[in-house]
Amino acid sequence: MIVPLLDGFDEMEENARSACIIAINTYHHKYPIPLVVCSRKKEYEDASFQQRLTLQDAVVVQPLTNEDVDTYLIREANRLLPCEAF
Numbered sequence: 001m002i003v004p005l006l007d008g009f010d011e012m013e014e015n016a017r018s019a020c021i022i023a024i025n026t027y028h029h030k031y032p033i034p035l036v037v038c039s040r041k042k043e044y045e046d047a048s049f050q051q052r053l054t055l056q057d058a059v060v061v062q063p064l065t066n067e068d069v070d071t072y073l074i075r076e077a078n079r080l081l082p083c084e085a086f
Helices: 014-030 041-047 066-080
Strands: none
Touching: 014 041
16 A cells, blocks of 8 residues: 655645645545655644644654663664674
């Protein structure tokens, strides 16, 4: 399955974002297929004061901590390399 990904919502002109939300909602209502819209949280929240996207889910990507990265690298290294390598 191919899922359309609309990236750059937060990079468009601020005064065009509300109209963009309406256009996306109109399209999604007419064609109810999976759809992804990418935006920084603040820019979307500012634009969606009166009208919000009517998509199924929302995901907020959080930055990784150094501990997250270290844990992942150690786990994957242990899985991929023989124990003698350490």
